[in-house]
Structure formats: structure tokens, C-alpha cells
Amino acid sequence: MKRWNALFVAALVAAVILSFFGYKRASGRIFETGTKALTEVLTELRSSLEKDLFIALSQINSLVLETPEGTQTELRYWMQHLLDKLGAADVYCVLPNGESVYTYELPFALPPIDERSEDWYQRAKEMKPGSIVIFSWKDVRGRYVVDLAFRVRDLVFRVSEYPLKSFSEKLANDKIRLTLAALSSKENVKSAVVLASNVYKSGAGIEISQMTPVNLEDVGFLEGKPAIVGELEPSWIAQKRQGIRTFWTNLGLGIVIGILVLWIFIFFRRYRLILRSPLSLTIAQQALSSTVAIFTALIMLSLLVFMLGRSPFEAIKEMIAWAFFTRAGIIETLTRSVPVTLIATGLCVTFEAGMWNIGGEGQFILGAIATTGFSVLLLKDWPSLAVLIVTLIVAALAGALWALGPALMKVKLGVNEIxxxxxxxxVALKLLDYLVYGPWKSAKVKNFPLTDPVPVTLGKIKALNVHWGVLSIPIVVLIVWFLMRKAVFGFEWKATGLGFEAARQSGVPVQKSQVLALSLSGAVAGLAGAIHMFGAQYVLxxxxxxxxxxxxIIVAFISNLNPIAVLFAGPLITGLFVGNARLELTMGFPVSVSxxxxxxxxxxxILIRNLFLHRPKFVKRGGT
Amino acid sequence: METVDAILQATVRAGTPLLYAALGELVTEKSGVLNLGVEGFMLMGAVTGFVTVNIAGLPLLGVVVAALVGFIMGVLYALLTVEFALNQVVTGLAFVLGGSGLSGFLGKAYIGKTISQVPSWTVPVLGNIPILKGFFSQDWLVYLSYLVFFTVWYFVKRTRIGVELSAVGENPRSADSAGINVYRYRFIATAVGGSLMALGGAHISLAYAPMWIENMTAGRGWIALVIVIFAFWDPTRVLLGAYLFGGVSALQYRVQTLNIEISPYILGMFPYLVTIGVMLFFSSEKAKKMLGAPRSLGKPYLREGEK
Amino acid sequence: MKRAGLLVAVLLMIRVIFALKVGFVYVGPVGDAGWTYAHDRGRQYLEKVLPTVETAYFESVSEGVEAAVKLRQLAASGFELIYATSYGYMDSVIEVAKEFPNTVFMHCSGFKRAENVGTYFGRIYQADFLVGIVAGAMTESNLIGYVAPHPIPEVVRGINAFTLGARLVNPKARVKVVWVNAWFDPATEKEAALSLIEAGCDVIAHGQDSPAANQAAQEKGVWSIGYNTDMSKFAPHSHLTAAIWNWGPLYVEITKSFIDGTWKSEDLWPGFEKGVVDIAPLHPVVPKSVVKLVETYKYLFQKGEYKVFKGPLYDNKGNLRVKEGEVMSDHEIWDMYWFVRGVEGTLPKSGE
Structure with a gap:
């Protein structure tokens, strides 16, 4: 085993070094060649573009002499001829009287339009014969096309979607994607330039064929000379760089993971994990385990942040400072922790009674639905205090009912309550959707799926800017704590949770106590829904x-099913999540990282907590 | 007849991701381990499969990688819940969070990319017979799901391994004293189950809707959980359940085109209500003995001697 | 006095040195390939065009209290201009705007305004009308399928404009609507599209965030039309065109007006004339005459010379809703909750 270990460590270190240096070297090299290639590519692009445009110009000029003077039919015939030569999508002609002549008969009645006031018409009109105006570009699925216009006597012609063949080819061959901002020339074709900008920063990694065209006015193009707008960073450089990076890092990571898995595998073949029977932890031990757990979580977070290339210290500082030491952060933490902490308090009861209530979410939503149902639709004309009290009770009942079903199914029929x-x-989520998209939709919100707001609100604590519902947390916690620790229910729950059969034999009404526990947690969740509606949400x-x-669920579990601990763990965990979300803003992490x-x-x-509880140890297999 | 065929085909297609995931969950739950993290497993399978195919261009490799990733996640899950006896509900929720987060992160650069789809194939003779047509003109992953189903069915129903697996899920203590290695069974069942769940996700991103978009499984993992209960831990009923749920989602739109006025939100509640109904219906003591949910589902096993 | 002048000078300097921070709150993940993705492209464009502007965003922010919390966080962290990009953020925006009177909020697709809250949206229905023309011209069975997300006015408006466009060139065309009841569920969307194809639709349009319906159409060999962004890459053979969002120029305009100090609370609802909406390049099979027609209407929209919703308009139960010669006001268009003639589908009843 010793020898194996040494070997593994050596391989591990080698893999890490390999991936690190591989990445370093590769990225440097690619960057150099990339920058050098950039100017070359740009020159080549420009010359291929000019080539395309010259072809168009010569084609047009070769036909200009033959322009008919006679009827529209003759004109149409000539335009078709030109169209064939150019390979463009369409050609049409604007006559001096504003009428348009198309290459084909239209089956539809077009609404009359006069394009004589248009910019392109004006520009083409001023043009010397034998030159063309390029006034717009398009990117049709990787094939670049431009619209041109030219003038023959008093006829102005417009060519739509003339394909830039060699230019597109060049782009395709070099695997370049770029955004053509504009191709433009006020003088002649020779001075046409590529205005290119890669709208996407490297690493965004999103490609689509049509990118956002840059508005010429925005970049100040129209005021001055043609220029290259923005930096041209063909994404292939970024891609190559990224490709190499992912290759080396993936290889390194793959080896690391492989070795670790193998290591674990061999380890477990030789050793066996033994969990000792759970101790009942003292308060001090519980506190210690929670602290260690939070620190471990922070260390894991730091590792992740480090892997993403940011400073872990800064991240943790930012998180904690925001969530617990800024005004807005505290508001955020407290507002969110009201429903979470309340529901968690209720869950403690069920978990203590040996049942798993995953339905806090549904009971919470049902409480909120009941709140709107009663306060908005039924009790509209009642005095506000009465509305408040009645609705709170009804919401709690609704939550309790939503939990009662599973509870009865559990004790009567043995249906798994999880x-x-x-x-x-x-079901609750669908019910909510049904109500807000259908019968309960407010008449005042222009058919948006929102209900009317609740008629009564809790108001805010001036100093904190958090609604008064915050105060319900300690009250509910105290009540639940009293029920759990001081009332006779509490002992029954505890007994039921510790051992169903034993409790029943010693005369505890186990079924009753389980139903009561689940309903109570449902009631608390429903109440949380009502408080959330009255305090912050107002509309469904x-x-x-x-x-x-x-x-x-997480909060209840971390606080070891102790309601008093929930009082602290609720805001703490919510705060951690809030701080975590803060990193999206300050460090630009996507929400998936959160x-x-x-x-x-x-x-x-939970791992740390279990380690404290079970004090696992490894013993050699076969020996025992 | 053609409509029936089309509906059957849609049913099988929509049911396949559910079938994979539900079979995976079934294998896991049979051994007494509850894995609520199906959604996370599916998303990870979907993203890794997609990324592999995008890079390597081989659909088969994508399928293998997805299964492998699911297996590794399963091993991790088993390590936490079986070896370290962590709470399975909370660990499951953590895997949903972690799986959807990690998949979103890994897939960031692959949004909007396209891949070569897993090819379809019509079985020569069977694919032309009405009714059967629906089952035999599908993509390769669907055929693989038939194979997976028969394998799981065979192992669970017809072999010693299946019996011992059930014993481990029913009563690990007596299984242990009968000389069955409870830990090994749970470990392997969870890992295999994980790889099946990941395959379910891969079916969505490689064959069904070949693209990658964050959270593209849209809650199917939870439905898979529902199906397992609905089926009362029986592979054949899992098959039926998966196709039933697939059929409901496929039929929903055909009902809509008939202009029948039922709120689709109410329709959306049906699968869950039906499952609750089934649970009620089949939960009498007698039925339970016959069908039997693993009795120690969700309870970690601690050896007597190791206390 | 001198001191005050100095203070102002310092403040101005700070304003110059420190970039303007512009925040965005998105309802979906940036990688949804649809609505949020289009907004994020607008944000990137804004950063590109106005380099002094610094942007940041929150994605996947659910509507309700969560949104208020995130808006407050942005405002408290020195973001002076905040874009909230979902209608469900409406009340949250108003609530938070009261607490931060010096921060400007722009709310997308809402209608509640305040001194420091403006609203903006795009007339995507104009683009829907144009893609409707294409669909109407391309259908042979005269049956067009529409995979619709949620029954809200924005979607209903789009379907109506689409239908009017289709029936402009093809008076026999009918549009079959199925509701997916999700903005975002690729597999289900595909299933809905397939069911429409089986029902005989040979052009599939949708209002979803993912291109799954286009993929379904390509598999079955019928035409399809995208939404939100150009989805041609996902179904190159089937994708005729798409009604797309192009938020960039609008974001630049609003942000510039904020920097210049000319911003005021108003409702912006531009369409083609500002380039906020557009259609994706047309598939080569679309006949030239149709292309011409589409281009002409696009031109008219750009000039503001054509109104989609003008009389006579009948709803799909045969009642005359808008009389001949009348044009629907913006207000009426805004809360449109009935289908025009030619749409086959039902809307959930409102309990009013």
C-alpha cells in the first residue's frame, strides 16, 4: 500500500504539472502566431473583397452600353440578363417618376412605395456613370452579400444580395467568423474597406450566423473617413486558444480524476469504512460541527473560485461583507430568510417525528394561494386587521390540509411520504399556474398573468427596510420549540422518530402524533406563504x-432539527446563498456556478456533520 | 391507423428518456437507496454527451461518455450515502443543485452549437407492420433502451442477483446475516442506476432535441421518480409508466388541436394525481406484500457490529 | 460657495473616471438561445459601442420577491441604470424604484411607470406579420402550425399578426395554435410541433426560446419559422426565416440619453424604424415575388406607413372587432386577448 501511495502521488503531481505547463506554453504560442496572422488575414480579406467588387463593376459596365431606352418589357429583359451575370438575388429599377420596375411580374398587389427620397437613391443619383454604391451588407448563413446601386442616365438600379464569393470563401477557408459592420464607399470601389467587429468577446463561445450589425452612427463612421471599427478578433484564434487550453486541462484533469478514482477504489478494496453508532452530541459539539462544516464549505468554495481563476479571499470577503454587513445585503438576507426559516421551523417537527416532508414548497405555495383567495376575492370589504388575522389562519389551514393528505396516506396505507x-x-405549482393564467387573473393588469395585490400589507420596519413579518420568525420558533421540547406532543414526536415500534409498544399514539407533526409543519409553511404574500410578494x-x-429542508437539517438553531441557521444559510449570488455580479460568474x-x-x-456523529474509521479488510 | 402509429411513435419517443431515468431509479431504489438527484444526473448526462459528440463527432462515443459520467456520479453518490451514510434526501437535493449547476457551467461554450444526431433506423420487417411500426422506427438510443429494459427486467426478476438486491432493499440486516454484501450491492446499484439516468439525459440532447440548452430536461428527472412509485418498483410497470407519461405529453397537443376546452394547466396536474391515486389503490396490505416498496428505502445501513 | 463648486468638480471628475455601471436582470439563463440570449446580445453590443459603460447582469432571476431583491442589490451597488427584462418584474421595479430615486430603471414589456421608471418593448408583431407573409406564401396545405408558450397578450398579439400576414397573401390559410405552457422545454416543444405536422400543417412557427420546433420540422421535411434569434443553424433546410430581436441599438439609445441627461420616463415601443425587431435572412426557396413583398412591407414599417392591426378585423368567432377604416390604438393592441379570424385555438378564460 505504501508503495502504491507514493506512485499515485507522483503521477498526480506529474499530471498537474503537465496540464499547467502545457497550458502555459500552448497559450503563449498561439497568441503570438494569432496576432501575427491577424494582420495578414485582414489584408487578404480586403483584397478578396476588392476582387469581388471589381467583378461586379466590370459586369455592370460591360452591359451599361446596351441599356435599352424603350419599353418596360425591354428594361425587364435587360435586368434579367444582368441578374444572370451577377448571380445576385434581385435587380430592380426606380424610374424618374418614382415607379419601380421589377424583373418579374408580381402576383400580389404591392403597396405603392416611392424610394426616391431614400439615401441610397440619392447617393446613386449623384454617382458618376460607371461606378457603384455599396450601401448595405448581409450575412446569409455564412455567405456574405451586399446590396449595390448604380445609375444609367436617369434610371437608378438596385442590385440586392450580390454574393461576395471569394470573400466568403476566404472567410470559410480560414474558419473566420466576423461581423461585417458595413461595406461602404462614397467615392469608388477601391476605397471600400472591411468594417469588422467581433461583437462577441472571446470566451463567450456563442456563434450564430447573423450577428448584431453595428449601427454606423453609433461608431461615428458617417462623420469621417472609413476605418476599421473595433478590434478584429476572429474567433478562431480564441477557439484555438480555448481548444488547446481545454485539451491540456482536460487531459490533466482526466488523469487526476482517473488516479483519484483508482486510488479510492484500491483503498476501499483494502480498507473498510466503519461508522460508529451515533452519539448524541452536546450543544458544544453541535456548534463545533456546524462551524467546521461552514468552514469546510468555504474551503470548497475557495477551491472552486481558484479553479475559475479568481481570488478566493476576495470572493469570501465579498460574500460575507455583502450578505451580513451592508444595508442592502442585510435586507436581502432577511427578506429571503423569512419564508425559509419559517418553513424550516415547521420541518423540524416532521423530521423529529421520523418523517420526511419534502412538500414545504407546495404547502408554502398553497398558503400563498389561500392568502390571495381569501384576502383578495372573499374578504374584500372586511376591516384590514380582520382580513389579516382570518387570512393567516386560513393560509395555515390550507398548508396543513396540503400536508394532511400525505400524512393520512402514510399512517393509514403506508404510502411513502417523501x-x-x-x-x-x-400539483400546487400547476394549480398556481392555472389560477394566475385563468380565473384569478386581475382585470387591471392588461391581461398579464398576475392577480390583484393583497388588500393589506404588513408594512416595513423603518430602520431595516424589512417587513414586519420578520418578527414572526422568533414567535413561531418559540411556539414550535415549546411544542417540541416542553409539551407532551414533543415527547411523542421524539419517541416516534427514535423508534416507531418501540414508541407504539410503550403506548405513544404514534399515528396521531405523526399526522399532527406533518400537519403542523404544513400549517407553518402555509403561514409562511401568507406572511410572504402580505409582507413582500403581494400578488400571485x-x-x-x-x-x-x-x-x-437544508436549513432544518443543518440545525439538527432544533428550532432554536433554525433561528440562526436560517439567516446564516440564506446569507451564504445571498453572498454566493453576489459573486455573479462582482466576479461575473454565471448563475450555474451559484x-x-x-x-x-x-x-x-452534511458530510462534516456525519463525520462528527459517526466518527468513521478505516479498518483493514480481512483482518477483522 | 396512421394516426395511431404516429401517436405510438411519439409515445415511445417521449417515453424513452423517462424510461432510462426511471429504470435507473428503480435499480437504485431496489437496493434501498433513494436518489432524488435524478434531474442532476440527467443534465450531466445530457451535457457531457453533447459536448463529446460536438468535439469528437461520434454519437456512440457521446453515449458512452454520458453513461460513464453517470456512473462516476453514481459512485460519488454511493460513497456519500452508502459508505458515509449521509442523509439521502439532502444528498439527492444537493446532487440536483450541483448537477444542474455544473452542467450549465460545462455547457456554456456549447450553446447554439449543432451536432450530428443519433441516427434513426427502421427495423426491416417489424417497422412496416402497423402498431409495431411505432416501436420499430426510432433512433438507436430507443433500441438501446429496449435492451436496457430487458436486461434490467431479467436481472431483477429472473436472477439470484435480483433477489438479493431486493433483499438488500427490504431488510439489509437479515440480508447481511445471510451473507450478502449489502454495501457492494448498494454501491453497484447506485452507480449503474446513475449511468442509466445519465443516458436518459443523453437521449434528450443527442437524439430527441439535438442541442444543448441549460436545464433542458425541464423536470423530467422528477417525473422519473414519480414513475418508479407509480410502477411499484416493477420493471415492466416502469416501462408501461414511462410510455404512459410519454403518451400523455404527446397526446396533450393532439387533444388541443381538437379544440377541447380543458385548461392545459389542469391537464398538467394529471400525472401527479394519477400517481397518487395509484399509490392509494395499490397500498392495501395485501397488494403491498405482492408488490412491495423496498422497506428500507432511504435508510442508510449501519452494521450491528460496528456500532 | 467655493467649496460647493469644488465638490461639483470632484463629482464630475468621478463621473468621468468611473464608468457608468449599467445592470441587467434576466428571467432565464443567458444560454437559453431565445429571449434572454437576445437581451444579452444587446448588452454585449452596448458594451462594445459605449466603451465607458460597464455592465453586469443577474440571470435566471425568478419573478416576484427574488427580482426585487436583485434589483435592490444592483441599485445599492452603484448601478445607475438598470434594465429589468421580464414583464413579471413590474411590481418589483416600481417598489425598488421608490427606494432609489436616483437610479433609473427601465422595465421591458411592462406598463407601470414612475419618475425614475421607464418602459420599453419592441413591436415584434411587425416581424411576426412579415414572417406570416412568408408562411402564408409557402404553405400548400393552407394549414400553418404555431407552437405557443403561454396565453398572454404578447403571444396572442404575435399570433394574430402572424395570421394576418399569412392571410394577406393566402386568404385560405389557417393557423393552428397549441399551447406548450412553458417558455422553454425543448423536448415538449418538439412533440407539440410534431403533433401539428401530423395534423396537416406544413409550415411550423413558434414563439419559444428554443429551436426544437424547427428541428422537428426539418426531420419531417416541412418548413419552419424561428423566433427570438436566427435559428437557421439548427434546421438549415427547413428554416425559412425568423422574427428576431435586436436590442442593441435601443440599449445604446437609452443609455446615451441617460448619459446626456435627456432621459425621461416614457414608454418606448419602437419597431422596425429603430431596428429593434427584424427578420432573419430568408431561405433561398422563398420566391422572389414574396421576398419583394416582404421587403416592401419591411420598408413601410421602417417608414411607419403601415399598421398591422387595422379594420376590418374579425375575431375567430366571427365578431367584428375593429371596423373598416379604424386602426387599433397602441393601448388596444397592448392588451389584445382575442384571436383574429383564421386562428384555430382557444384562450383560457379570464375570470373577470
């Missing part, structure tokens, strides 16, 4: 809860 509560979440809308019920971090925080927290 799954039934989970499914009811989805699609997806108004970003998963508070699921975050609550999700990833939440997952990592979660796993490390």
Missing part, C-alpha cells in the same frame, strides 16, 4: 417561489 409530498409540490405570479421550501456552490456547500455540511 414521494407523496414531493408530488403535491408539482408564476414561479414566485424559487424553491424556498427546498432550501428550508447552483454548483450551493450543492457543494450542502454536501460538505
Amino acid at each position: 414521494l407523496s409530498t414531493l408530488m403535491l409540490n408539482y 405570479q408564476h414561479g414566485f417561489s424559487p424553491g424556498y421550501g427546498y432550501t428550508a 447552483f454548483l456552490v450551493q450543492g457543494i456547500i450542502l454536501v460538505s455540511v
